[in-house]
Amino acid sequence: MSAPQLVVHRDKELMAQAAAARLITKVVDAQSSRGSASVVLTGGRNGNGVLAALAAAPARDAVDWGRIDLWWGDERYLPEGHPERNVTQARAALLDAVPLDPKRVHAMPASDGPYGTDVEAAAEAYAAELARAAGPENHGAVPSFDVLMLGVGPDTHVASLFPELPAVRESERSVVGVHGAPKPPPTRVTLTLPAIRAAREVWLLAAGEDKAQAAAMALSGAGEVQAPAAGAYGRSRTLWLLDAAAASALPRSLYPPASP
Numbered sequence: 001m002s003a004p005q006l007v008v009h010r011d012k013e014l015m016a017q018a019a020a021a022r023l024i025t026k027v028v029d030a031q032s033s034r035g036s037a038s039v040v041l042t043g044g045r046n047g048n049g050v051l052a053a054l055a056a057a058p059a060r061d062a063v064d065w066g067r068i069d070l071w072w073g074d075e076r077y078l079p080e081g082h083p084e085r086n087v088t089q090a091r092a093a094l095l096d097a098v099p100l101d102p103k104r105v106h107a108m109p110a111s112d113g114p115y116g117t118d119v120e121a122a123a124e125a126y127a128a129e130l131a132r133a134a135g136p137e138n139h140g141a142v143p144s145f146d147v148l149m150l151g152v153g154p155d156t157h158v159a160s161l162f163p164e165l166p167a168v169r170e171s172e173r174s175v176v177g178v179h180g181a182p183k184p185p186p187t188r189v190t191l192t193l194p195a196i197r198a199a200r201e202v203w204l205l206a207a208g209e210d211k212a213q214a215a216a217m218a219l220s221g222a223g224e225v226q227a228p229a230a231g232a233y234g235r236s237r238t239l240w241l242l243d244a245a246a247a248s249a250l251p252r253s254l255y256p257p258a259s260p
Ligand SMILES: O=C(O)[C@H](O)[C@@H](O)[C@H](O)[C@H](O)COP(=O)(O)O
Pocket: 042, 043, 044, 045, 046, 047, 074, 075, 076, 086, 150, 151, 152, 153, 154, 157, 158, 159, 160, 183
């Protein structure tokens, strides 16, 4: 477990641009040292903001897009191509604009796919896909993702792990179905905390006033069942990328004050 490090940016645009720059560097480094990179994407405005900033970054061409595996932390269980699916939004923000290898774009199943309304079967299928990609050196049923990004919800949810719902307590499976999520749509597929913790680096993104209490709670010792974001950490690094508004309720002891 790595203790959280905080980086506070002036506003959400700068936060997205800085995260995109950071992601380019990480991916290029992973490709140089291991031949390929694996990145887990998140849904939500901030995750999509990072992808849009990456699409606009001149340095995006430094990435070898054919040698990157893309996975998702969660998916809204909706039909293929639905505008509210996380993968649809990621495609619009970045993926359609770069030369990815389609075999390495691991979208979560859709509700009109082979599993139909059986979200548990969809979750099992995604767990099996992750297991196939995990090498012996990965020590588990999921690959050692280079970077796993998570948007933080105002209730401290990450991926589709909502406070007190069964998915956040899952300790065995890497992927589960979610019913009755408080954020629409209610049916979702999500990585579990053990799968998230297999990542080398976990980056939590929080911007806006409505995230201030969530960030303060998750970073002040709350339990992961009440505050799922508190249970999201990487093996070598846990990075909270915040804008000033989301950082506004944090105890000053957690990060140095901005220069006057
Ligand atoms: O399916 C989703 O909606 C998500 O993956 C979810 O976990 C999201 O990342 C947070 O709710 C933060 O979303 P915002 O960045 O839009 O606040």
